[in-house]
Structures are given as C-alpha cells and as structure tokens.
Amino acid sequence: MERPLTKDMKTDGTALDIKEYEKTGGYAALRKVIKEMQPVEVQTVVKDSKLKGRGGAGFSTGMKWGFVPMGPDAPKIKYLICNADEMEPGTFKDRWLLEGNPHQLIEGMIIAAYAIQANFSYVFLRWAYREAAKVIQKSLDEAYKAGYLGDNILGSAYSLHMYLHTGVGRYMCGEETALLNALEGKRATPRAKPPFPQISGLYGKPTIVNNVETLCCVPHIINNGADWFQDLSKSEDAGTKIYGVSGKVNRPGAWELPIGVTMGELIEEHAGGMKNGYKLKGILPGGASTDFLTTDHLDVKMDFNSVAAAGSRLGTGTMVVLDDGTCPVGFVHNLQHFFAQESCGWCTPCREGLPWIEKILLSLENGEGKEQDIELIDMHTKLLGPGNTFCALAPGAMEPLQSAIKYFKEDFMEHVRGKKCPYD
C-alpha cells in the first residue's frame, strides 16, 4: 500500500528540512515541470489524474486550474493560494502535512503556480498552528536560497514569490472568497460568485485557492503520472486520502490510506475500535458540517460519491465518533454553538437563525424544551439549507442537525419527557 504523502515523514513528527526532502526525491517534480513541461501540460496531467479538492468540496483540481485565463492576453498578475486555515471542528489532517513535510507543500504550490502562471503565492495559515508557522517560514527561506523560489527559478524565465500569512482566527477564512477578503486586510465575509476567484480573486486578479492536502498530491502526480495516481485508490476517486478518527476510540489518529476504505475499517482496524464500555452510536464522516451516519453505514466507502449516496459528505475525511455515553443533543448543541459564533453576520438567515437554533437546543438539553421545539429546529434545517444563505456555512451547520433529528429523535424526545438530559 503506497503512502506518497506521508511515507517519508520522520517518526518523531519533526519537519524534513530541504536536504532531507531532496534525498527523498523532493523537488524532482519541480525540475521536470520547469525543464520539460508547458503550463497547460501540467494542468492536463492533474486533470487526468482525477485529483479532487481535499478541503471538503471535492471539485476537480485540474478543472479549477483550467478556468484561469492563460496566454498573452491574460492579466499579468495572478495568485496561487494555499488554504491552510484548517478550522473545521474534528479536522486535524493538514496540521500533520504542514508540520511533517512543509517542502512537499511548497513544491506542490510552486508547480500549481507554474501551471496557472502565477507569480505570487501565499500560504494562508491559521494562527494557532505555531509549529507549522515556524517550519513553513524556515522552509520558504531554504527554498529561496536553493533557487526554487524567487526570480528565474532553476535558471528558467519563470519567477514566483511566496509568502506566509498567519490569520487571526475565524472559521470563515476557510471559505475561499472570505479568505481573499482576509488577505486583503478586510473582514472575512464571503463574496458573491460569479465572478469566481479563478477570474477575479485576490485584488481582483485571477486566483486559485487549493487545500494543503490537494497541493501535497501534485508533486507525486507529476513524478508518477495520472494513471499511477488513479491506481492508488480503492474506488472511483483517485489517490490516497488522509483519514482521521477522533472521539472515544482506542487509537484516535490520522492515516494516509487508499481513498475508498470503508468507515468500519477506519474505526475498527485503524482506530482500534471503541473504548471499553462505549458503543458506537453515530459518525460525522468528514468534520462538523457533515450529516451523521450510523452503525448501519459501516460498509460505506469513504469516497466522495459513496458517502454522498449514504446521505452525508466525505468533507475533510476526518471523522468524529459519537458514542452511546455522549448526549446527541449536547453534541449538536456544541456544533451549533460553534457555527453561531463563527457566522460572519453577512447574511440574515445565518446571523439570526443560528443563535436561535443554539438557544433552542440548549433549552432542550437542559430539559426545558417542548416537543414543538424539535419540529421548530427541524423546520429551520430547511430554512437555513442550501439556496437560502449567502455561503455554505449555515447549510453545513444544518447537516449534522437534520440528521441528528432523523437518527436520534428518541434522544430529543427523552429530554422533553424527562425534563432533563438522560445522559447526565
């Protein structure tokens, strides 16, 4: 089983420096691209590899790059941005890649920037990732010194400047257009689309925003080819995926595995099953903004279409496990508290709706709720659903809530009947 993204990392978790990275074959893909490939050829290989965005949305990376204006009439300034604002609750996969092998990301970013002919690039990193900030800045300095960044990379006509930007904390920065506003020094509110960032992004220039894990795949696709990347997987999606499991399991953690392993394999084999005394009750497959699945779904493959067919989303691929000793109402209250707090306030349904949902859930959790409250929040999962809000934050927030009501209705009812939380 191949693990291209993580096999070269050190067991102590410290970052590979530039010499160590080069010894593992690092920057060979960049040399190949700069010396032998046209930008559009790079786009084509990545498109053919069927790489899909690993940040949650799962859009074809090559196609995304293909929307950027190219050729002599294209704008002179373009940007390539790495979204390293990992803030989806329950998600801890990019931290591993950032801290363990920063040069792999930087090489992927240079190749991606070359593919769209961008000369400026940012790593947008959340503040809390202090270790990542340290190693990325050090790695950027090393890459400049080695001639992989700066003017005339490896003696070619291509130049790229790359900067590290650390954010000041807001979930909204993960939304790509809000991230662009944050980089421009503004409030991180989302922008209307169209125009899409590929046409008019940072400072109104063509911009590509890709997730850390997505960009880390790129050097390996260049080195080994599109077919190799597709053959890595166990399903119709290509490549490997960094999966994670957290909650009351024996070995919580993250693993790079062929995309398409089943939920059951992840929980039982990799995470070592549930802790003694706890039973599995529910699963958020890919972070806080994905629908619950249950023990009936352990055979579902963790790829984009299979999880969607089961009624949820692969999301970030890092699952949170709900056990039978944790109150599902308290669990979704925690999630809605997060979303209500992190709503940017730009559109009314999200700004006003989420705090009310949070309040109703709290009263239910405290045994002060009525049966009609359950109907009321269920109705709001539709009112705040797709199409009714400016961006995907509130619809994402509604996914675990609507499915919690669907699968754990009896737990909600128990709070109303018993006038207290039965888990206390």
Added chain:
Amino acid sequence: MLSQNEIQEIEHEIKLVPYKKAALIESLKIVQKHRGWISNESVDEIAQHLGMSAAEVDSVATFYNLIFRKPVGKYVILLCDSISCYVMGYQKIYKALNEKLGIKYGETTSDKRFTLLPNACLGCCDRAPALMIGEDLYRDVTIEQLDGILQKYV
C-alpha cells in the same frame, strides 16, 4: 502615538501589498504584539497611519477572534471547546481552570497573569482535550497536569 518600531514594522507590511489599507490586519497584529491588546487609541492611530476611518479599522479589529479589544493578561489560555474536545470532556478542564484561577471565559486573573478564552477547534482532535497557553500547545490534557502546566507561566 505609534512607536518607531511599530511604524517601521507596519511600513514593511505596506510595501508587500498593493495599497495601504490591505496592511490593516498585519498592522493590528503588530500593535497587539507590542502592547498586548488594541485600545481605542490604537484603533485611531492605526486608522490615521493607513488613511482609513477608525470605524473601518474597528470593524476589522472586532471581527477576528484573536485580536483583543480589551486588555488581556500576560498569558492567554485558549481552551478548545469544539466537538472532539467536547466528547473527550473539555468541560472538566474548564471547571478546573475556573476553580484554580478564579476566572471565567473572558476574564483575567487579578495579578494580570492569565486570561481564559474559549477557542474553536485547535486541530488536534486525536489528542483531545487540548489547550494553548501563549504559543505553547498542550494535548491529552488532564486535570492532574494543570498545576504543573500553569506553574511554567510566571
């Protein structure tokens, strides 16, 4: 008045962006680094330096979780209150911190040593519960460890 150091650092950031306003978040970070927080005076001074209105500066300053518009202690404790830490019992850690330091979320100890704040997912869900003090990250935190951890910060 912005200090010479602050001005120098802000000017460096302005050079990296197409127009002055775009350096606002960096300017807030710089002033906070030097003064610990962003006062009304700091808002005015940054606004003047970047050629913006104070209201515009404040709208950004109040938007972000880690820009402090009130004074904070020497060390800020960021306790992760997101879902995996919830499942693994961060509430017990909160209660213990609350009892040991005598402060709730948003409060500062009377000796100005610690401010306690909740923080959205710190991205170490496999080693929950987690917290940060200053720039240091602590994972798999237990109540028993808290005294030893807090002792390091004087």
